[in-house]
Amino acid sequence: MSSKKKVGILGASGYTGADAVRLLARHPNAEITALTANTHAGKAMGDVFPHFFMLDLPKLVEWEKVDWTSLDAVFCGLPHGTTQEIIAAVLKDNPKIKVLDMSADFRLRNKDTYAQWYGHEHRALELQGEAVYGLTELYREKITSARLVACPGCYPTAALLALVPLAKAKLIDVDDIVIDAKSGVTGAGRGLKQNTLFSEAGEGLSPYSVGTHRHAPEIEQEIGVAAGSAVTINFTPHLIPMARGELCTSYVKLNGATPDDLRTALEKAYANEPFVHVARKGVLPQTQNVRGSNYVQIGVIADRIKNRAIVISTLDNLVKGSAGQAIQNMNLMFGLPETAGLEQIALFP
Numbered sequence: 001m002s003s004k005k006k007v008g009i010l011g012a013s014g015y016t017g018a019d020a021v022r023l024l025a026r027h028p029n030a031e032i033t034a035l036t037a038n039t040h041a042g043k044a045m046g047d048v049f050p051h052f053f054m055l056d057l058p059k060l061v062e063w064e065k066v067d068w069t070s071l072d073a074v075f076c077g078l079p080h081g082t083t084q085e086i087i088a089a090v091l092k093d094n095p096k097i098k099v100l101d102m103s104a105d106f107r108l109r110n111k112d113t114y115a116q117w118y119g120h121e122h123r124a125l126e127l128q129g130e131a132v133y134g135l136t137e138l139y140r141e142k143i144t145s146a147r148l149v150a151c152p153g154c155y156p157t158a159a160l161l162a163l164v165p166l167a168k169a170k171l172i173d174v175d176d177i178v179i180d181a182k183s184g185v186t187g188a189g190r191g192l193k194q195n196t197l198f199s200e201a202g203e204g205l206s207p208y209s210v211g212t213h214r215h216a217p218e219i220e221q222e223i224g225v226a227a228g229s230a231v232t233i234n235f236t237p238h239l240i241p242m243a244r245g246e247l248c249t250s251y252v253k254l255n256g257a258t259p260d261d262l263r264t265a266l267e268k269a270y271a272n273e274p275f276v277h278v279a280r281k282g283v284l285p286q287t288q289n290v291r292g293s294n295y296v297q298i299g300v301i302a303d304r305i306k307n308r309a310i311v312i313s314t315l316d317n318l319v320k321g322s323a324g325q326a327i328q329n330m331n332l333m334f335g336l337p338e339t340a341g342l343e344q345i346a347l348f349p
């Protein structure tokens, strides 16, 4: 009998689900036994994503048709709002399944903050209270014993890995953080949308949700925990003409520290981290350095303005920004080597 963990992927016809398939198909300790879709249900995975021609994968089915009793874990790449209802139904009858949610449904701890930003009351409040925030480097211990892990959004992962150690060490003024972020268009999912058409996204750079993006409260929640006080940040996302990749430029005010102190604090925080690389002085992170990999690269640059510094972080939104981080968390939850299935080097150029 195979000792591999049997995993299912909800939303396998979407981008995060498909990247989970790409990575899990070569994971030494996992076996994909169920894949779900909505409009694509009934199709072969190889017809929906022809780049999987070499894999023998289960057919895409509606989530109600999955034999949940045979699964050890489920990855969830569904739209937010939909996830909470489906996961509540699955866990009700199959309470032992481990859930790696890549949507936003269980990330915000405060139910009022959730309702304010997502426009409705949470429909699985108990699970919202149970979920562990899945930023591996910050919550490793809690993730190890969790049943439901709310993997962070791609922007929060990039921003928080750069800023949390600095907020914790009180090296920066947490009331003066400006995050300027850029994402490739896969960040918006595979569904047809006007703003991600090649003709509209291919030759321009567009800011969106300025001052209103739902990742602001998620970032504030975790910087607030690190700082020990509520914070408000300035966060502006942009859509850039490339498929995958994300880069966050954070402008910070120093609390009497130097930019070199910031770099030293980050190096110390991530000295034993397999997937976070602090660039040496003078090296600027760029999306090409992490594309297709589970790595995050962070760099610190002195600003010409006195008492300010610039912290740049980059990741692949479909790997460390979603499917890769979810697999890293699954590895912890099953006591597997944390890096299993995730050691790919960036696809450069």
Ligand SMILES: NC(=O)C1=CN([C@@H]2O[C@H](COP(=O)(O)OP(=O)(O)OC[C@H]3O[C@@H](n4cnc5c(N)ncnc54)[C@H](OP(=O)(O)O)[C@@H]3O)[C@@H](O)[C@H]2O)C=CC1
Binding pocket: 010, 011, 012, 013, 014, 015, 016, 017, 036, 037, 038, 039, 040, 041, 063, 076, 077, 078, 079, 080, 082, 102, 103, 104, 152, 153, 154, 186, 187, 188, 189, 190, 191, 317, 318, 321, 322
């Ligand atoms: N893309 C990214 O970089 C990141 C995305 N996320 C989050 O991960 C989740 C998935 O994102 P992404 O993969 O980009 O999205 P996609 O739009 O590419 O895929 C969504 C998936 O959900 C399925 N689906 C849609 N509606 C329903 C429904 N009512 N019932 C069951 N299944 C449904 C779709 O099926 P079908 O195609 O058959 O209709 C598809 O498989 C979202 O919550 C997103 O915000 C998080 C981090 C990064």
Ligand SMILES: CC(=O)N[C@@H](CCC(=O)OP(=O)(O)O)C(=O)O
Binding pocket: 080, 102, 103, 104, 152, 153, 154, 155, 183, 184, 185, 186, 187, 188, 189, 215, 237, 239
């Ligand atoms: C380019 C783009 O549209 N990106 C998405 C973020 C993707 C992500 O991380 O979203 P979740 O919080 O839903 O998981 C957005 O801005 O909504």
